[in-house]
Amino acid sequence: MLSLLLTFSCQQPVKKEQPQEPTFGIVIHGGAGTILRANMTPETESAYRKVLAEAIKVGHAILKNGGSSQEAVEKTIHVMEDSPLFNAGKGAVLTADETIELDASFMHGAQLDAGAISGVRTIKHPISAAIKVMENSPHVMLSGAGADAFAASQGLDIVEPEYFYTERRINALKRVKEAESKEKETSSLEAEFIKHQRYGTVGCVALDLKGNLAAGTSTGGMTNKKWNRIGDAPIIGAGTYANNATCAISATGWGEFFIRSVVAHDISALMEYKGLSIQEAAHTVIHDKVGGMGGDGGVVGIDWKGNVAMEMNTPGMYRAHMDAVGNLNVKIYKDE
Ligand code: ASP
Secondary structure, eight states, rough: OOOHHHHHOOOOOOOOOOOOOOOEEEEEEEEEOOOGGGOHHHHHHHHHHHHHHHHHHHHHHHHHOOOOOHHHHHHHHHHHSSTTSSSSSOOOOOBBBBBOEEEEEEETTTTEEEEEEESSBBSSHHHHHOOOOOOHOSEEEEEHHHHHHHHHHTTTTTOOOOGOOOOHHHHHHHHHHHHHHTTTGHHHHHHHHHHHHHHOOOEEEOOOOTTTTEEEEEOOTTTTTTTOOOOOOBTTTTTTEEOOSSEEEEEEOOOHHHHHHTHHHHHHHHHHHHHOOOOOHHHIIIIIIIHHHTTOOOEEEEESSEEEEEESSSSSEEEEEEEEEEOOOEETTOOO
């Protein structure tokens, strides 16, 4: 009986295998959606590949030098938040009121510590604000003006809201509003285009040499969002999750479906409770669960052994992986 009690009181997830040789790895995404070769110029495509490579190399160098997965995730995401190509930080999409509302979250796999911010308007690097919430507040999630004020009190870079605006996103909002106003006549091609405008979130997951997993996600959310809509990106368990016993996950896609499917935690849970591999778990959740409900998007993930998943049910997802040896894979289209 005592042994039975002990078994039940030790509910910490147990790694079934022996500890391995320390290794490290990093995976990133820059959003999933209707990313088609037909709509891409060679210049645009190479611009995306260049920033993805630049970003992941920053994190890889940190990990290679024995730095933490937390720092790797934060610094890698900064590069993508600074790039106007992605829907995070500079270049974020606009709300229906032509404002910017940024969401981000971060989770550390050792103690299941987490932090998140939602609907912020002045923080240059939202991912850093999420990390500060985790480290320096008694809370997990802050929102709106309070989150902006907290970030300022932490000494983070604060910018004028205008900093985030780009012509591309202003035009995208116009087109989405026009399409919305004549919704009934909208062709399926236009509908696809509108969906595409919604994606471009960035995320990073990493495993460091100490065996710590970390995950972070940063986004402007969806073009034309209303009523302070919040997506999955700042929701721990939906858009972001990390647990040293299983994996680190960052998601991108149609947020409402990712919240309802609790995507990131579900992948971890399938590994923890059912013994699935990270690839099997990510495939099941993205295709059977999210896809089964009618949602679309993708995830990147890395497990405690350095195995990775880059799964999507969209035509493309900006993504890259770099392993401990330094092999770099940058991909855009699903069939790559
Ligand atoms: N998941 C994000 C959201 O719903 C959008 C994206 O991934 O691009 O806010």
